Amino acid sequence: MSVPTLRFNEVSKAFPGVKALSNVSFDVCSGEALALIGANGAGKSTLMNILGGNIQPDSGGVLIEGRNVAISSPQDSINNGIGFVHQEIALMLTMTIAENLFINSYQTTSIGLLARNLMEEQCKTVLESLNCHLSPRTQVKHLGSGDQQMVEIARALLMNPRILILDEPTSSLTGKEKSRLFDAVAVLKSKGVAIIYITHFLDEVFPVCDRAVVLRNGEYVGGDTIENLTYTDIVTLMIGESDTDVYYSRDQHSVSESLNLRVKNLSRSGVLKEIQMDLHKGEILGLWGLLGSGRTEFIRSLVGLDPNDTYDVEIREEKRMVPLYKRKASKYFGYITENRREDGMLLPSSILDNMSLANLRSYLSAGPFMNDEKIKVESKKYIKKLDIKISNVDQPAGTLSGGNQQKVIVGKWLQRAPMILLMDEPTRGLDVGAKRDMHQIINDFVQSGSSVLLVTSDIDELMNMSDRIAVIDRGSITGMYPQGVSKEDLMAAASGFAKGDKE
Amino acid sequence: MDRIVFRRVSKSVNWKKLLITNSSVIALAIIFCWIALVTPGFFTTRNIINVLNQSAALGFMVIGITAVFITGGIDLSIPSVMALSGILAAMAMQNGAGIMMAVLISILVGLFLGLINGYAIGFLRMIPFVVTLSIQIIGMGICVWLTSKVSIPISNGTYLNAFSGKIGIIPVSVIYLAFMTFVATVLAKKSIWGRWLYATGININTATVSGIPTRKVLLGAYAWSGLFAGMASLLITSRLASASSTMGQEGVVLNIVSSAVVGGVSFQGGFGTPMGAVLGTLIITLISNSMNMMQISYYMTLIVKGIVIITFVCLDSIRHRN
Amino acid sequence: MNRKVLVIALALMLVTSMMWANGSGEQSESKEDNVIVVGLAWNEKMQSLVQAWEDYMKMYSKEYGEENGVTFKWVVNVSDSDPIQQASNIDDLIALNVDVIVARPHDAAAIGASIRAAHNAGIKFVTFDRSSDGVKPDAHVGADSFNQAVSTAEYFAELLTENGVDGKVIELMGDLRDINAVQRSDGWHSVEDKTDAWETIIQVPTEWNPEKFRSGTANALEAYPEANAMFIASDFAFSAVQSALEAADRYYPVGHPKHVWIATQDVNPQGFDAMKEGYIDVATTYDAYFHAVELVEVVGRLYKGEDLGGEAFLVAGRVATPENVDKLDYMWTKEYAE
Known part of the structure; x- marks a missing residue:
């Protein structure tokens, strides 16, 4: 296989009194969905915060398409083509879908007015690519939580990310909404986006993801393609032997x-x-x-x-x-x-x-x-x-x-x-x-x-x-x-x- | 380890902390020094008593609002509650009521309106700003309706003497204020109600799960505020020897709120003492008194007052951040 | 906790020591010969009229002072329409030991307490523009509302007679709880009783509310289309009257057949231009300048020790017409118009 889209290389991070990550290494490739699994406190959030530019690793680093990159701020993270969809839906309920999508990147016309038509058009294109047929002018409060989640994903896609992190994306979704989300993930994969899928729900891992990586107490404890894993394997890796x-x-x-x-x-x-x-x-x-x-x-x-x-x-x-x-x-x-x-x-x-x-x-x-x-x-x-x-x-x-x-x-x-x-x-x-x-x-x-x-x-x-x-x-x-x-x-x-x- | 670290930290912030926590006292001292230097005629016994006397009624209302501020709320209805208490008492006296009756009416009217505020805010969960503003407007409406904007003279000599007389050279209003400050301080520091009040203001969730009747605490805080507005009306109507709807205009709120804030009572809830609030009242009164004494122009007075208030609100938010 | 006590103790020590060092002279203003210190307690200062009064007082007091060999010193404070603050401000003036206190009372009853306090301290007290209800001051200076209306009405009677008009008058009254409004109306009717130049066909109380000036005019014109003249208690709301007249197609200057003959009071900035252009036929000025002149003279007499026994000094104003309104001296409305 060619160079992986994203590689964590020996990443370590310690907080006072806690070793949050020690020498974690793994790859994510273009067009694949990787499940990142671990109990609470396993180090998933720390890892994602490093990727998001919120915290700096003590040692080790992140390689994107083979190049070492320094991510020292959320802006760096965006510039490197990394997009996040967070667990809590953080949309402005009384604004339209288009306004939410462009909330931090309003486009303007030559005389400084909002380029509403342009934005709505772009918004529509992005939503269509997710097989989501919503009017950009709909107020977000009128959407169900599944559609709201889609808007969140669309917002991340607006930046054309190479890497997309989905953090517990199904926690507020119903069964039907979930399957739509899975479809959207498949679309993204086919476009060559590398996806990190974080979840507690192991039942979602198998239909959606290609590979799984398990963290425990800040360490990489195992990972394989999904075909080679059973849920018992994953659970055993998550729990480990304790003292x-x-x-x-x-x-x-x-x-x-x-x-x-x-x-x-x-x-x-x-x-x-x-x-x-x-x-x-x-x-x-x-x-x-x-x-x-x-x-x-x-x-x-x-x-x-x-x-x-x-x-x-x-x-x-x-x-x-x-x-x-x-x-x-x-x-x-x-x-x-x-x-x-x-x-x-x-x-x-x-x-x-x-x-x-x-x-x-x-x-x-x-x-x-x-x-x-x-x-x-x-x-x-x-x-x-x-x-x-x-x-x-x-x-x-x-x-x-x-x-x-x-x-x-x-x-x-x-x-x-x-x-x-x-x-x-x-x-x-x-x-x-x-x-x-x-x-x-x-x-x-x-x-x-x-x-x-x-x-x-x-x-x-x-x-x-x-x-x-x-x-x-x-x-x-x-x-x-x-x-x-x-x-x-x-x-x-x-x-x-x-x-x-x-x- | 913990112990050592803590001690070191606490010592190094001590000066800053001392400055911030005692800002009102320090400000008072500085203002005094400054005025003394600029205005030769300021430190006369007559003027000092004058300032104390002017502070008395405002001080009552500020002690009232302090309880509300500690819960993190605000009471904008104080002026019209005060005016209405005064007007009803004056009308009663016009119709031959005695001093006891007048006092009772003032206090009960204040308490009643305070209870309305408190019930709406504590039990119906309405927003303090909106509730108390509405009561202010309603109260003002009733005042104007009752008086037709004509002030009601008070000629009951016993009443006037009881609340605006003097003992020796000390106005009785100052003695009342000192006494009520003492009572409020003891209640705040020593009583279970004080503990409840501060706990509710600092963190209403913690207070609720700890078994504190937070809704009743809110009710009580606004009732307290109304009660003190009623008592303030006694001092004001006796000082003016009349009662009128003009006493209750909204502008009075500015003086009340700025006194409390200058006195270190936090807008954000949980902090402040009655003693501090009364000191704040003295500062606010001193500002306008000293401006008058220094014969500074009216427009300048407004600017200075605004700057002082902003400074203290700023100090308040710094203190809150710490 | 202990530190706080310490700080308070220090502050108190500071205060007492300064009082001791400072308190030797209870007299705060060192009294010089022939200097009259006047404490001026405004109830508010948001109207240009108040500023005009103050400026005229200071201006004329120089003139008066030069003639009489005295110097005026003005100590001014303002109480934001708050009677409590006004009481405090007057207390401050008493503490300053001024010679005469001049106050424009915000509350006619509450000012009594301040007058009493001033008298207790041996300070003369003059009420200005608005009078006191209960306790009597040493003197009162204000506008003579009755005679102001009388002079307007007398001129109006001549005017109508000259032009051969049989007046049918709509009267817009002020706030009937305001003594000035009542006296203006009384003055008007005292002339009406003596002449047959006009007849007042309807009286509309306005409570000094511009909206009622407008609606009152409109309704009255509707009910009495034969009306051909108006008496307006003050021209401060003239733009409201004007809009009602325009709506009824009756707003025309003198000489036009549809002209409504208008008599009013005060000559405020709002009515000044309308008069110049001939829409208003007569008004008696509300003379800020002459009020100020009267006040300064009253203060001067009190300072000399004259006992004025609470007398009221009222200024009636001058008759203004489209011909002379531009030429009158000391028109505050001209000087303070924006």
Whole structure:
């Protein structure tokens, strides 16, 4: 074969504390679609950010048609014929298709007016090449998400890219829209464009792609033409063998038969579909799903941060299950998220203010006045227990490291001791020691009869900690597995292969 | 490691931080020095008391809006709420009501309109700008309708003495302002409501999941603002010995908002103290007082005022970025 | 936290030390002999009329000062149509210890508190243009609305009689809550009662709203096609009247058979040209210059210690016609027209 259109040559990149990419090399050729596969944190985004000119590799480089190129800005990336279609659709809804296509490259006539006709003509040509028959004057808000995705692709094609990156292009598409997308990919291939197709959904890889490359923990772990791979091969490559020593091994404990929470129907159109689940007393329920599967949205809905179409939930009050009103959700739930900036913390406030926040009513002294001494004593107890490293309790929480911020949030909820703790990636960004501490804390927490709903991308953590594991895929629960289920089954279930139960 | 790093960082930004966080106090000091140098007759007891007296009513309204600013909102309805409270109280006194009744009417009218704002914003999720602007317009309409643009004189001596009299050389309005500043400061710092308010303003999501009744907090903040507008009307109508719809014109908002911003109360929510807000009020009053004392032309006064406000809004956004 | 306290303490120390160093003389303006310090508290300054008043006052005070051996010093502030700010501004003038305060009250009732405060400090107070409702100032200077209308009406009567016209008059009144508007109307009718030159067939209140000037004219012409004359309470909204007349095909200068005889008041920039061209037949000027002259003289008398006992000094204005309007001196509308 001739020179590949794009070659990654020994690319390495380290972030403080993490090796994001180490010596990754592979090729993409003209007219082929390459699937780039890897679990969350495998290094896909870092690689694509390097290609997009957003970050620079520490060593190694990118070759385009055999020449070494330096991509130091997004503009360089465009100039080198690289086009991106991102996961989130980022269109101006009230503008027309043509206006969206030319949003950063308006064409003008000789006297400086917008060359509307010219732009609409070009727009039409590009859309036709994708077998997409839309009027350039249609407002984008009137399009379905499939057509919107086509507009995104058309926008990337406007620059005549040699290389096109499709990042999770199907995450918002229905089955029919997907097949149109696949057709479009085939058209592009026939025109000689080199395509990198990034996806979590392994079922899409086989019909669309010619080859697959798998990354794990920033390393290239394997790749072959699609004919030589089975989905089991890919899953095995994605998971690898892990070092289970770093995980806290959880004591066996008994899960009570009685319930703490029953979700009868939680729905939000386009995001969550009739989610049902039970949470027992003393149980840790793992929730397994890929990025964009709806796991975070489920938790946010449950705790009342996101809107719902249906919120039919029951909670244990004494010995009975009673309906839970969304307004009252915060009375029963604690919520720990990796997204601390948005929902987790008051970054400018002091550590004390953050730790006492969920529990203010129990620190009243007289009337509406706070007993600051008691807050200090209580919070210090948890600071010590959780080993939070701080210089003083009045320091703003925003100045702490991520791991310590997370512990402050945990400390806030332990003071409150809610019936149910919803944890979304509680150990993301924590070092090994801190992870073990966190696991110990979670374990101790459920001993008292409370429950935990644990969302994590770390499959070993999930399998170690959970009493049961629910799999969520595209907004609905697709399977419920007992402790001891195999990683392969979980991975397959979350990637859209198993529907409902184990194979 | 973390510990050492943190300490070093905090020490190196200290001066800048000190400058930014105490900008209003420093500005006050600088303005004072400058005026003292340029205007020989400025530092007379009479004028100092004069400035404090002029600040009192504005100070009340600024303490009110501070709570709203902390939630990240705005209250444009304060002037007409104030005017309406004053007009209704004055009408009551015209019809023979006593001072207690007048005070009660002022406070309740303010509180009621504040509750309307708060309900619309907290529970119906309406946009503060639109809601409070509408209330301002409606309030103004009612004021004009009630008075036919003719001002209502107040001749109740007890009332006038109670709110615009003097104890020794100190105007009572200044004492009221000092007292309410103290009350507001204690509530902000020590009460659970204060904690709720700041948490809601810094991050309403975090506050909601932490079990804080954020909707009631919003309701309370606007009610507080209305209440203080009602109290301000007592000082204003007694000072003017009359009540009229002209008291409630929109321009007053500019003074209220600029006082709060100059006093370090952030537009963007979460920051600011009643004490700072009152200092801001003093600065704004000082600007117009000192311009008068220095006999600077009217047009220049407008320009200077605008520049001062922009400077502090700029400081606010720098502080926010940090 | 402690630092903040420290900064506040330092600021307070600074203030007190300066007060101590500075406060020896409670008198802020050092009083020189024969210098009259006049504090002038405008309620607003967005109209050219206000600027005209101020300039004329300063101009004439030089003339007056030279004759009487005194010097005027003006301290001016403006309160943006805010009665509270006006009270504060007057407080500032009192703190400056000026000799006489001149205020154009924004609120006729609220100004009373300021007058009282000035008197308590031993400072003379003059209201200008608008009067005070409750507390009496030492003097008031303003326009004589009644006599302004009378002089217009008397000239109008002669005019109609000379031309042999039997007047059917549409009267556009001002805002009836405004005492000036009421007095203009009263002045007009006091002459009407004595003459048979015309008859007022309809009165239209306008609330000083230009749109009502327009619609009022249009409706009245519709209802009374026989109308051949108008009395307009002020010509500031004359362009609105003009457009209504044009729409009814009645806008013609004097001499034309379809001419509507118009008497009005003030000679504002909006009516100046219309009069020059013969559309308006008579108006009595609203004389900013003579108001200013009267004011300066009243201030001078108060400074000399005369007790004017709250007397009102009213200026009636001069009769302007298409023949003389261009030749009148001190026409602020000419000098301040854009």
